[in-house]
Amino acid sequence: MRVALTGATGIAGHAVAARLLSAGWDVVTLGRRPSRFDMPHVGWSLGEQPDVACDALVHCAFAHVPGRYRGGEGxxxxxxxxxxxxxxxxxxxxxxxxxxxxxxxxxxxxxxPPGTRLDETMPPRPDTLYGRLKAETEIEVSQRGGTSLRATGLYGPAPPGRDHKWANLFADFVAGRSILPRVATELHVDDLADAVELCLRGRTPPVLDVSDILLDRRDLLALYAEISGTDGRLPDRGDATRVSEMGGGRIRALGWMPQGRAGLRPSLVEMLGLPKPKLGAERSSR
Structure with a gap:
């Protein structure tokens, strides 16, 4: 099966490209510039019709104001x-x-309402142009027999030449700047890539919620301080009861299993460019 992948230079598409390549898929990237991976590339921009024949399409490309999705219309x-x-x-x-x-x-x-447990049986109620756009596109994808992955916030190593999502937050922490409390749901990009491959391997429902951990910014920064050996003022704890989490039971029933909180520490080590601990050192510290 030949797979066309858009957005391969972004945080989501980069992880998907890496996963599909390592798993032996025949992948061609579509975009303004090729990814760093050794795979065929077709020059393409949103709005154009690419001249390429493929058996599957993974569409991760998205045009928006840098750093913003909600409000990405500027x-x-x-x-x-x-x-x-x-x-x-x-x-x-x-x-x-x-x-x-x-x-x-x-x-x-x-x-x-804040604190609602979300799942795919609930009708969309987008309150941003971004959300409305995604909901409308989901309908088009469904009519073509495809699957839309409703992903939450993504974290993980950044593509080459880009900063990871928490770079500015960590810089503010080290500089002693005031940081507002916040709790949010997060998903590792490798787990998203797993979900994409799951959809490619067999027919899946029209919509799948893809989410993992509920992360308080205070806990994230405390772990960052421990790993990096830095110090700073931790923000107050956020109100987790106001976060509307996606359950994700439908995709888990298909065999998808994210890393959970256990994946956060090794991911931060990689994001910060620190050497991975030796296996013996890990065991001796337990």
Whole structure:
């Protein structure tokens, strides 16, 4: 099976590219520039119809204001919709007959009350243009027999030339700047890549929630301080009861198993560029 992958230079697409390549998939990337991986590449931008034939499409590309997804339209909502909604429709039309895996977002749930336990049986209530765009695209993907992965916040090593998602937060912590309390759901990019491969290997439901840990910023920074040997003022603990988590039971029933909180420490070590502890040292410290 030949798989076309968009967004391979982004944090999600980069992890997906690495996983599919290591698993022996025949992958061609579509984008403005090739990824660092040794795989075929076709020059393409959102809004264009690529000249490539593939059996499957993994669509991770997304045009937005740097660093923002909700609010990613900036001052140009029309251009935002034109590129992401209309451009995706052109891409799907060009890939007629291909198996589709679309990277969606928990933002489609939008306006449910804080603390709501979310699942795929609940109708979308997007309260941002970003969420509305993802929800509308999910319908198009479903009509073509594909699957949309509603992912939560992604963490993990950044693609080459980019900072990881917590770089600014860690810099503020070390500099002694005030940091607001926050609790959020997080998912390692490798676990997202696992979910993508699961969808490629067999027919899956039209929508799957993909989420893992509930992480308090205070706990994250305490772990960062321990690993890096730095010090700083920890923020107050956030209110976890106001976070609306996605259950993710549907994809777990298909055999998907994320890393959980145990994956956070080794991921931070990698994100910070620190040497991994030797196996013997790990065992002796337990």
């Amino acid at each position: 001052n140009d909502p029309d251009g935002f919709l034109h590129l992401n909604r209309d451009g995706t429709l052109r891409l799907l039309d060009a890939m007629a007959g291909a198996r589709i895996v679309f990277l969606s977002s928990r933002a489609v749930y939008g306006a449910y």
